[in-house]
Amino acid sequence: MYRNRLLLLTLALLACALAYLFTGVKGSLEFALMFRGKKLAALLLIGAAQAVAAVMFQTISGNRILTPAIMGFDALYVLILTAAVVALGAPAYQQLDPGLLMLTNATLMCAAAVMLFGLLLRKGQGDLMRMLLTGVVLAVMLRSITGLLQRVIDPSEYAVVQAASFARFSRAETDLLGVSALLCCGALGLAWRMRHRLDVLALGPVASTSLGEPPLRGQRRALLLISVLVAVSTALVGPVAFFGLLVSALTYLVLPTYRHAILLPGSALISGVILVGGQWALERVFAFTTPLSVVVEFLGGVVFLLLLMKGLKR
Amino acid sequence: MIEVQNLSHDIHGAPILRDISVTVPKGGVTALVGPNGAGKSTLLSLMARLIPRQQGRITVDELVVGESDDKDLARRLAILPQTVHAASRLTVRDLVGFGRYPYHRGRPTPDDRAMVEDGMRLFDLLPLAERSLDTLSGGQRQRAFVAMTYVQDTDYLLLDEPLNNLDLAASRALMARLRDLADNKDRTVIIVLHDINFATAYADRVLVMKEGRLCADGAPQDVITETLIQSVFETDAPLRTVEGRPVVMV
Amino acid sequence: MSRTALGVLALSLLFVGSLFVGATPLSPMDVTTPEARALIWDSRLPRAFAVVLTGASLAIAGQIMQLIARNRFVEPMTAGTGQSAMLGLLVVSVCLPAASVGLKMALSAFAALIGSIGFFAITRRLPPEEPLLVPLVGIVYGGVIGSAAVYIGFQLDMLQYIDIWLTGEFSGTMRGRYELLWIAGLAAVLSYLVADQFSILGLGETVSLNLGLNYRQVVLSGLVVISVVTGLTVVTVGAIPFIGLVVPNLVSRLVGDNLRRSLPLTAMAGAGLVLASDIFARLVVHPFEVPVATVIGIIGAAVFLWMLYGRAQHVS
Incomplete structure (x- = not known):
């Protein structure tokens, strides 16, 4: 039954992608396809990265309302980026190869995230409330430190950082596509290999220890993958707070199963449909200028509140 | 055989277990009893590697807890946690x-x-x-x-207060089943129990703990006495012997 | 020396000290010159007052909000009240561009009130055994309202205003531009008069009704205080996070939850924290300055984390 749903989702995503590529082409079809193809690829990467990162994080933290974005993962990435600009100076920074920079940033991000969030998951074990608050507060703190650094550097440097601090799906940084695709696909592949372990980790630390799957090791590996995925997505479009939440909530609704063999691809597909379909609708149908991120944030929040209220009534 | 040697454990500086050494041979039902805060759950959790060991050594047959591969341990020993x-x-x-x-x-x-x-x-x-x-x-x-x-x-089954949410019938059914596993399927059951009467009724052996130490160890009819209840639980509940086993009058 | 006296002393020192920190150098020796007097009178003193009023009233608003929500982890700036005030202000600026500052503030506070009522309408339905849901719902709720504001701002090319309202700072404060904050201060003082009733609110609706309290009316008056304070703060200086969260929590650890005793201390600690942060914000990249909201974002977060982890070690 879930297989059919996955198939349907795949078809829906294909339809959205085709619509996005071929509707409303003015002028050279070839040029339009090139241009749109890159954007489409970026949207798909972001979608898959955000969705899989959110689902994995919810599994290892044992709840369905925390996402990497809420816990401050993307804030951490922006901070690392800002710190790099401050340390190197904007001119030197801009001369470096963007792909190499992204690799370095992603590596730093992994190290920092495993240290910070690994500690958090260990300390907050079984105390979800404390973990949640810590994450939210940490996110504010990281953003504030970034803000402080941005005030300290001069305006020309600020412009470099600013590009990464605001989410714009329509203006994804397509130059980074190659490296991003590499990192993202690698991380997604490893996540797929972890699917059975994730099923067990979802049972909680005690049960997974008892079943021979030490939770700390699994958490650390998942955190590494999540960091890579968030780094890729943030580098491409900037931070998107509630998108992961929206996608994971919808995933559990459409695919009510615990099996990550279904959840991981399912969430990536759903997220692709939302991003590609949404971008297509905004660009071609409504001719809106509003960035999709704002709409997604709004819808994501509303859907979340509705789900919560509905879930509570049951 | 589970062997615990010189096990001590602190949580935030407060000693929870103090130099515990005990051996649980294969087979039978062993009950861990003692007042709240005696360290029963901590001992069980350490055996099941749910919390990292600080001092001392625990072995399950030839496997050393904390060093052996988790997959091997998971086929040897299973735990049912409290919550x-x-x-x-x-x-x-x-x-x-x-x-x-x-x-x-x-x-x-x-x-x-x-x-x-x-x-x-x-x-x-x-x-x-x-x-x-x-x-x-x-x-x-x-x-x-x-x-x-x-x-x-697994050869070893560890259960941490499994009777907590159960009514009388369900509690008896569960204990009877554990008894059956030990008698007929050659499993070793170690169980934390709050109700001493359940321990005396179903266990072959009781380990009595207080303030992080092991203070009595043996067959229920030998170990559970009115003096023990008084010294360990600090309450003077009378003890009667019914059909050859001690029953605490609550 | 009593805690109160100590607090008053520390606060006075900070207050006086803050007068001599800023882009234009000013030392205590020069106060007799007319330029220095003008500087103090027009800029430094109003700024110090604005800081104290904001800090004290935000801390009190946070305390009241926590009692109404019966949850220690909510505060107006992260639970939709601040964002509602911002949205209201944006709508007023668009629809009635000619409106006076007073009218804008009133409407913004009104929007904040509606936003808070919405928040509590949602949280009342949350199960009490899941306290973590309350701050979480607040954050998402605030995010939804905030993104509605960003949407409007984006459509009308007013994003920079939103940026200003989002990050509170006192650099633009001078005589004639902050005085409405005294109303926020007044609201905070008035709340002291009914402190006992707010304390009882913290025990829940059943206890409140049992003690003969008009629960709805007290809740509503509490919400009015919160909204007025938040609305005025957002309009005059912009949003400042964490004050309403960190200060009441720290004070309640020190002196407990009886508002009659804790409220003055809460007000002083709030004022002191914002004053110290504002002084730091003026010094860190002197002669430029950093928004105070940014500084408090860091300090407040650090204090909060310390509260969560540093103390818990001893308790368990």
């Missing part, structure tokens, strides 16, 4: 099925499936097989978790 909560979307069959994970690592064989069905039959879970956990009563959920631990097919 069980898990992703509620699981059905009973899913949950019990996870008991076989240490063997198949995500790819169940027909044998694994057969064992799961067997475990569900043994614990009367077949009628509930497709129900999701959050629709079950506390007792039913507890039974599903016990079945999962059973299906894990």
Whole structure:
């Protein structure tokens, strides 16, 4: 039954992608396809990265309302980026190869995230409330430190950082596509290999220890993958707070199963449909200028509140 | 045989266990009893590697807890924790099925499936097989978790206060089943119990703990005396002997 | 020396000290010159007052909000009240561009009130055994309202205003531009008069009704205080996070939850924290300055984390 749903989702995503590529082409079809193809690829990467990162994080933290974005993962990435600009100076920074920079940033991000969030998951074990608050507060703190650094550097440097601090799906940084695709696909592949372990980790630390799957090791590996995925997505479009939440909530609704063999691809597909379909609708149908991120944030929040209220009534 | 040597444990500087050495041979039901805060759950959790060991050494047969591979330990020893909560979307069959994970690592064989069905039959879970956990009563959920631990097919079964959410009938049924596992399936059961009367009724051996130390160890009729109740639990409940075993009058 | 006296002393020192920190150098020796007097009178003193009023009233608003929500982890700036004030202000600026500052503030506070009522309408339905849901719902709720504001701002090319309202700072404060904050201060003082009733609110609706309290009316008056304070703060200086969260929590650890005793201390600690942060904000990249909201974002977060982890070690 879930297989059919996955198939349907795949078809829906294909339809959205085709619509996005071929509707409303003015002028050279070839040029339009090139241009749109890159954007489409970026949207798909972001979608898959955000969705899989959110689902994995919810599994290892044992709840369905925390996402990497809420816990401050993307804030951490922006901070690392800002710190790099401050340390190197904007001119030197801009001369470096963007792909190499992204690799370095992603590596730093992994190290920092495993240290910070690994500690958090260990300390907050079984105390979800404390973990949640810590994450939210940490996110504010990281953003504030970034803000402080941005005030300290001069305006020309600020412009470099600013590009990464605001989410714009329509203006994804397509130059980074190659490296991003590499990192993202690698991380997604490893996540797929972890699917059975994730099923067990979802049972909680005690049960997974008892079943021979030490939770700390699994958490650390998942955190590494999540960091890579968030780094890729943030580098491409900037931070998107509630998108992961929206996608994971919808995933559990459409695919009510615990099996990550279904959840991981399912969430990536759903997220692709939302991003590609949404971008297509905004660009071609409504001719809106509003960035999709704002709409997604709004819808994501509303859907979340509705789900919560509905879930509570049951 | 589980061997605990010179085990001490602190939590935030407060000593929870102090230099405990004890050996639990293979087979039989061993009950851990003692007042609140005696360190029973900590001892059990350390045996099951749920919390990292600080001082001392624990071995399960030839495996050293904390050093041996987790997959090997998971086939030797299973634990049922005090509070069980898990992703509620699981059905009973899913949950019990996870008991076989240490063997198949995500790819169940027909044998694994057969064992799961067997475990569900043994614990009367077949009628509930497709129900999701959050629709079950506390007792039913507890039974599903016990079945999962059973299906894990380990020589050693550790249970931390499994009677907490159960009524009298369910408690007796669970204890009888554990007794049966020990007598007929050659399993070793170590169980933390609050109610001493359950311990004297079903256990072959009781380990009495107080303030992080082991203060008595032996067969229930030898160990549980009025003096022990007074010194360990600090209450003067009279003790009667009924049909050859001690019963605490509450 | 009593805690109160100590607090008053520390606060006075900070207050006086803050007068001599800023882009234009000014030392205590020069106060007799007319330029220095003008500087103090027009800029430094109003700024110090604005800081104290904001800090004290935000801390009190946070305390009241926590009692109404019966949850220690909510505060107006992260639970939709601040964002509602911002949205209201944006709508007023668009629809009635000619409106006076007073009218804008009133309407913004009104929007904040509606936003808070919405928040409590949602949280009342949350199960009490899941306290973590309350701050989480607040954050998402605030995010939804905030993104509605960003949407409007984006459509009308007013994003820079939103940026200003989002990060509170005092650099633009001078005589004639902050005085409405005294109303926020007044609201905070008035709340002291009914402190006992707010304390009882913290025990829940059943206890409140049992003690003969008009529960709805007290809740509503509490919400009015919160909204007025938040609305005025957002309009005059912009949003400042964490004050309403960190200060009441710290004070309640020190002196407990009886508002009659804790409220003055809460007000002083709030004022002191914002004053110290504002002084730091003026010094860190002197002669430029950093928004105080940024500084408090860091300090407040650090204090909060310390509260969560540093103390818990001893308790368990």
